[in-house]
Structure formats: structure tokens, C-alpha cells
Amino acid sequence: MFVDSHNHMDFYGKNLKKALDIIRKDDIRTLGCSMNLESYIFTKKISEENENVIPCFGIHPWEAHKNCGRLDFFDDYIKECKVLGEIGLDYYWVLERERYPKMDRVFEYFLDRARRYDKITNIHTKGAEQKILEYIKRYKLRTPIIHWYSGDMDVLEELLKCGCFFTISVDIGYSDLTDEIVDILPLDRILTETDGPNSLEWVNKRYGYPGEVKNIVRKIAHIKGIQYEEARDIISSNFTGLKL
Ligand SMILES: [Zn+2]
Known part of the structure; x- marks a missing residue:
């Protein structure tokens, strides 16, 4: 079993079938994040045919300004899903x-x-890492999953104290910061993610299928100085331990 704790099924377009075949064949437990309600409904439909895809409902920070007028309308969708995402703040790209x-x-x-x-x-x-930390403390959230962290190390240490897990993404081996974060994080707080097919293109111009998580596991194992199989099994058990 492998873990993709932050993906976007609606980003694959004509390659969706191939991506789903890989998810099934390689047994990749996948958190299918949404950008908005339409994206969630799409992912939920896919999950009915592929049990490795777990649909997550959220309004992405880039979509927030279009959705803030109808928040109460979302309660029923929130209640029915296991994970809320993608949610958050973005003071860098916005x-x-x-x-x-x-x-x-x-x-x-x-x-x-x-x-x-x-x-x-x-x-x-x-x-917005510092502000997110304050929110997490204020709301006493259960095991938040921090997606593709790139903030400073002091905030990372504080987030660890709050029980956060961290998804390591496709820039491992390309970003000194991500490699340093992997070095610092305890193995029992690490998850893997691909963040849709275009994130790898952003890193090295290659289209990223879900099987990319295997390369991420291999690189985590290298940085941590452990065997590939051991890294794979620890990450799997971290995911299982979330008790979705
Ligand atoms: Zn994302």
C-alpha cells in the first residue's frame, strides 16, 4: 500500500482513467481534495467506483472569494466526508x-x-504559516494534515507540537528546503502526496501520475537512511493511524 494524502482528481482530464488504474493497481490510498463544491461532487462520484479514492470537501483559498456568501449551504457536505480539504490560507500566490x-x-x-x-x-x-498555527491552536484541531509545507522551521516545530502530519510532495530531491524538512520531521509524522499531475511538471517538466509517490518514498528513505520498504510501511501506518 502507498499513500497520496493530497491529490486532485479533477486535474487529470483525459488522463483520469490512467491515473485511476495506477491508484488501483499500486494500491495508493488517495485523499482527493477539492477546489470547490463542483470539484467535490466530481471526486465523490469517482470514489464510488474506486475505493482507494477518499473524497474530501473544502473550498481552496484561491476560490474563497467566490464562495464566502454561501457558507451555511456547505454543512451537509462537510458532515458526509471524512476529511476537509483543500482549505487554508495563501498570502503568497494570492x-x-x-x-x-x-x-x-x-x-x-x-x-x-x-x-x-x-x-x-x-x-x-x-x-500564512504563522497565522495557520494560531488558528490550529485556537480550534484545537485533531491531527491536521499540513500540505506541502514551505514555511520556517520554528513554526514547523510548533505545528508538530500540535499533532500535525506533513505531506512531502514531488519537489523532494529538487528543493533544499523540502529535503531539510524531511530531515527534521519525525518519521511518524510524514505522509506523501502528489498534488495533482501538474505539480511535478512545475518541478521538472514531467507529467505526474499518482505512482510518483513511490519516488517520493524512495527519496524519503534515502534522506532518513532507511530501507525503501521500511519508509513505505511507516508512511502507510501513519495514514492508517489517522483512522479516517
Ligand atoms: Zn492542492
């Missing part, structure tokens, strides 16, 4: 500062529901 209050409002709505319904969260933190 340059329109007037969107930040809406982004905060949407994120806080999901945090409130996560606490109320005892849901695991899948959180985007880009450029």
Missing part, C-alpha cells in the same frame, strides 16, 4: 489583498465545522 478577509472567513468556517464534527483537515499554508 496577490489581491482585498480577498484576504474573505479567505479568512471561509477558512474559519471550515475550522469551526472541523471542530464541531471532529473532522481531519487538509491545510494549505503558503505564506
